[in-house]
Amino acid sequence: DIQMTQSPSSLSASVGDRVTITCRASQNINDYLNWYQQKSGKAPKLLIYAASNLESGVPSRFSGSGSGTDFTLTIDSLQPEDVATYYCQQSFTTYSFGQGTRLEIK
Amino acid sequence: QVQLVQSAGEVKKPGASVKVSCKTSGYTFTSYGINWVRQAPGQGLEWMAWISGYNGNTNYAQRFQGRLTVTTDTSTSTAYMELRSLRSDDTAVYYCVKEGRFCPSTSCYGTQYHYYMGVWGEGTTVTV
Numbered sequence: 001d002i003q004m005t006q007s008p009s010s011l012s013a014s015v016g017d018r019v020t021i022t023c024r025a026s027q028n029i030n031d032y033l034n035w036y037q038q039k040s041g042k043a044p045k046l047l048i049y050a051a052s053n054l055e056s057g058v059p060s061r062f063s064g065s066g067s068g069t070d071f072t073l074t075i076d077s078l079q080p081e082d083v084a085t086y087y088c089q090q091s092f093t094t095y096s097f098g099q100g101t102r103l104e105i106k
Numbered sequence: 107q108v109q110l111v112q113s114a115g116e117v118k119k120p121g122a123s124v125k126v127s128c129k130t131s132g133y134t135f136t137s138y139g140i141n142w143v144r145q146a147p148g149q150g151l152e153w154m155a156w157i158s159g160y161n162g163n164t165n166y167a168q169r170f171q172g173r174l175t176v177t178t179d180t181s182t183s184t185a186y187m188e189l190r191s192l193r194s195d196d197t198a199v200y201y202c203v204k205e206g207r208f209c210p211s212t213s214c215y216g217t218q219y220h221y222y223m224g225v226w227g228e229g230t231t232v233t234v
Contacts, residue, residue: 001168031210034222036151043201043226044151050208050220087151091221094165095141095153 002026002090006098012106019075021101023088028068032092035064035073038100039084047086048073080105108132110202110227117233118192125188126230128202135159135183139205141223142176142187144198152198156205157185192234199229 003026013019023033031051036044046055048064051071061076075082083105088098113127128140142154156165157176164176175188185202206224 032220036223038151043229044223045226046206046222046224049206049222050210053208089151089153089223094156094167095223097151097153100150 002029002093002096004088004090004096004098006086006088006101008101009099010102010104012104013078014106015078015080017078019078019082019103021073021086021088021103023066023071023073023098025069025071025090025092029090029092031067032090033064033066033071034089034091035062036087036089037082037084038087044087075103078103078105108204108225110204110225112200112202112227112230115231115233120193120234122192122234123188123190124192124232125186126200126202126232128185128187128227130183130185130204133204135178136180138207138224140176140178140185141203141205142185143201143203143223145201145229146195146198149198154200155187159185189232192232194234197232197234199231201229202227 035048038044203223
């Protein structure tokens with residue numbers, strides 16, 4: 001099974017900050033990597049698919065990059081509504097998720 | 107628009123079974139698969155299974171093999187998830203999710219597609 005490891009597990013940032021969340025796969029997954037946002041009490045929502053493709057309707061301050069084993073989700077100019085837990089997920093072989101990164105506003 | 111409406115929450119005793127339904131609308135059911143994902147209280151997301159909306163082919167996470175069955179009813183565009191021999195650690199919110207797929211080139215087949223969890227149901231709480 002492919003293990004996905006996110007870092008950090010939690011972070012606190014100020015409105016307007018640039019935030020970076022990383023995700024590492026235990027083996028090469030090319031660009032079969034997706035990112036999701038889950039707000040408290042809600043179902044997750046797709047943000048980024050195939051490592052760098054922004055889902056329709058997602059604000060352009062969100063972006064994804066990476067290939068192989070190392071990936072990044074970046075939020076430019078953090079907004080209060082971005083408070084959530086973020087998950088990476090590989091789809092190279094079936095699916096597995098990272099453990100999540102909880103993002104708070106400082 | 108695409109919608110996935112799940113059945114109401116359930117409370118079960120250890121050893122019992124639970125069957126969760128997921129009624130879909132707004133897209134051609136037979137063109138996409140459905141995934142089942144669960145989330146225990148305060149924990150992360152766990153993929154459980156996938157079923158093809160086209161032919162009913164399935165793929166299960168190893169840890170649920172033998173205890174989990176996912177099915178579809180194409181006449182009603184509904185997917186089902188049945189988990190048996192429930193334990194207390196099966197207490198979770200269970201989500202059905204319509205798969206999405208992306209082709210990074212002008213044409214794709216098979217594994218060239220990138221799959222993702224496109225549209226999520228609202229979740230069904232199962233308490234054991």
